[in-house]
Amino acid sequence: MNKFQLDNKFKKIGYIISIGTFIFMIIRKFIENSDEIKPVLHGVLLLGLLLVSLSKDKFEDEFLDSLRSQSYRIAFILVIIYSLIQPIINYTVGIILNQDEEMKAFGYFQILFFMLIVQLMVFWQLKKMNN
Structure with a gap:
């Protein structure tokens, strides 16, 4: 890394x-x-x-490198789960509210933006918890 x-x-x-x-x-x-x-x-x-x-x-050391790797793994998993579940939730809510809702996937920007934001927030939180 x-x-x-x-x-x-x-x-x-x-x-x-x-x-x-x-x-x-x-x-x-x-x-x-x-x-x-x-x-x-x-x-x-x-x-x-x-x-x-x-x-x-x-001040980068092996511990921060480990936290950074953890944050990338967590962000990757959370974004995959989010991108699989969120369209289903949107579709279900649309049906409940009697709207003509279609099952829509996310675009590349939404997925990449969410992944980078989640990675940064998880990394900052892991650093904060371990200080």
Whole structure:
């Protein structure tokens, strides 16, 4: 895993990219709702989150490496379970509320975004619990 990690300075760059893109997405929603720029913003947001996820902490050791590996495994499993169950829940709720609901799968952005967010939150929580 250490071979794929980036230097700590990339974490700050990732935060700037992610927060800036998120703010731009919100502003764009109110000003102009063009669908051409949406995939680009999604890609940039995922890139920023990936930079944060792959960047080392200031003091990286084997224990943090182990916690990081655990967080990737947990995120992977939770996102698979979520992506299998959530469409069924949406469909069932739609039927209960008498709406014409179709079984819809998630797009790549939703799955990757959720996986990166879950990985980061699990990693932060594991670090917090073990300090």
